[in-house]
Amino acid sequence: MSHILITGANGQLGQALRARFVSADKLTCWTRPQYDIADPVIADAVAEAAPDVVINAAAWTNVDGAEESPDEAFAVNALGPKYLAAGCARRGAALVHISTNEVFAGEIGRFYREYEQIAPRSVYARSKAAGEQAAGAVLDRLYIVRVAWLYGPGSSNFPSKISAAADQYGALRVVNDEYGNPTYAPDVAKAIALLIETQRYGIYHFVNDGCASRYDWAVELLRLTGRKTLPVTPIGARDWPRPTMPPQHAVLVNQAGAALGIHLRCWQDALREYVQTEPYE
Numbered sequence: 007m008s009h010i011l012i013t014g015a016n017g018q019l020g021q022a023l024r025a026r027f028v029s030a031d032k033l034t035c036w037t038r039p040q041y042d043i044a045d046p047v048i049a050d051a052v053a054e055a056a057p058d059v060v061i062n063a064a065a066w067t068n069v070d071g072a073e074e075s076p077d078e079a080f081a082v083n084a085l086g087p088k089y090l091a092a093g094c095a096r097r098g099a100a101l102v103h104i105s106t107n108e109v110f111a112g113e114i115g116r117f118y119r120e121y122e123q124i125a126p127r128s129v130y131a132r133s134k135a136a137g138e139q140a141a142g143a144v145l146d147r148l149y150i151v152r153v154a155w156l157y158g159p160g161s162s163n164f165p166s167k168i169s170a171a172a173d174q175y176g177a178l179r180v181v182n183d184e185y186g187n188p189t190y191a192p193d194v195a196k197a198i199a200l201l202i203e204t205q206r207y208g209i210y211h212f213v214n215d216g217c218a219s220r221y222d223w224a225v226e227l228l229r230l231t232g233r234k235t236l237p238v239t240p241i242g243a244r245d246w247p248r249p250t251m252p253p254q255h256a257v258l259v260n261q262a263g264a265a266l267g268i269h270l271r272c273w274q275d276a277l278r279e280y281v282q283t284e285p286y287e
Contacts, residue, residue: 011057014064018161043086052093084136091145107154112253158191182221182240187213190276214273
């Protein structure tokens with residue numbers, strides 16, 4: 007594989023991508039503050055770097071913070087992909103843009119395939135939807151990869167927070183009416199590498215197979231880490247107040263990727279590998 011450029015290379019997906027593409031002919035890794043995708047000059051930097059593929063793993067991911075800072079969220083999540091796409095267009099490069107399950111309304115009982123109508127509700131979700139549209143308006147050689155409930159080794163994420171809270175409090179209260187796809191970052195990185203080889207541009211849902219509530223996810227994590235007797239009380243999302251309510255059932259289906267032979271394993275198997283990787287004592 008030729009020249010791969012990764013933005014947001016220090017994030018949990020960025021780190022997984024770095025590990026996956028370490029054997030590329032040339033690997034360029036960009037991080038803030040030196041490379042800020044919200045700055046229009048990033049398009050010039052991309053053109054100068056002359057990559058074959060840019061993978062945009064940089065994003066404003068503070069969902070609640072986006073409600074208080076919409077301009078900042080849109081600058082990174084909407085304008086950033088536009089600038090990267092412009093730089094790619096100047097060099098004939100492809101762009102892999104990472105998006106989110108939250109672009110969907112998350113209606114109870116719905117399972118969302120790649121080309122269903124998006125209906126973002128929060129500021130964060132609207133900024134990510136705008137990024138998909140902005141990149142698509144500039145570049146044809148575009149892969150949009152939506153992920154959900156992403157976690158990976160060595161990062162702050164839902165499993166790491168659940169483990170820390172379990173050790174600190176000895177009991178947990180976890181939301182049981184919000185559903186998604188727990189998705190392991192190294193599995194997404196592997197799927198992206200396979201996708202790039204196909205050169206079939208479009209929208210893809212790369213999530214680990216199956217779905218779970220936050221409660222289900224936490225209980226399975228505790229079982230795998232030898233804490234299955236720890237008390238866990240299921241609660242409703244409204245019992246855990248937040249500045250923004252995430253979609254209740256934004257469960258993604260990997261149909262487009264599966265048609266190309268790209269499958270991600272079930273979320274339970276991926277979580278088991280994560281637990282074996284992390285230093286749980």
